[in-house]
């Protein structure tokens with residue numbers, strides 16, 4: 001039986017905020033079962049908490065933000081959420097002293113590294129999964145995304161379509177059978193990417209003050225500008241898949257089913273998740289204590305951080 005998880009002990013990390021360019025500190029604390037993932041803005045008086053759930057997600061120009069009823073926001077949550085998905089962490093308190101989570105290197109790898117070093121803690125209660133019961137599809141122009149029932153754990157198949165000399169056609173499709181370890185090795189290091197013209201626009205409008213070649217792949221009209229190049233030959237599509245994994249984990253539950261998408265992004269992924277959860281016929285919430293427990297969830301291997309040696 002797989003159990004719900006949290007982090008083994010409280011710890012903190014610091015980094016640069018993408019929006020402000022200032023140093024941001026984030027504290028992670030263990031949470032009991034069935035808490036979910038709760039962000040708290042400790043820079044506000046009194047502090048404001050926002051639960052990570054699909055209805056709170058807003059896609060902004062730069063990142064994914066969680067926004068509450070009063071308009072209080074916490075930005076740049078998407079890569080951390082993707083890392084939590086791979087670690088199998090479903091309960092956690094995350095305190096930030098700014099309106100954003102540090103951008104780190106623009107990928108999920110620094111979060112994986114930190115959580116592996118500190119360790120995760122299994123809780124007594126069984127883990128719950130969202131099993132796709134029937135097809136759900138959303139479209140936006142020529143872009144689309146869908147969830148389908150499947151015989152395995154969680155499969156992803158994603159295609160991007162950029163017409164750019166640095167993005168070869170055959171490197172714009174990727175299929176992946178989700179495991180935590182596979183996420184860590186195949187996807188977690190893929191960085192966010194943007195175009196030089198967007199960077200110029202954003203800086204002219206005082207946006208993304210913390211954005212740099214340290215936390216994004218930047219493309220000009222012909223090539224990758226970063227002196228060290230790419231981390232994977234297909235880093236672009238892999239980052240889009242990392243994003244999708246984070247976006248689909250905004251429910252706080254791993255999905256049993258297959259995800260397929262064309263030219264998708266945060267906005268469409270969130271539309272898909274909301275459409276999926278809007279009708280109880282679309283899914284089943286299953287766990288091991290359940291009669292409907294499913295051996296297919298056995299294929300779901302999360303990162304076993306407890307066995308990881310400190311480097």
Ligand SMILES: [Zn+2]
Pocket residue numbers: 078079192239243
């Ligand atoms: Zn991203």
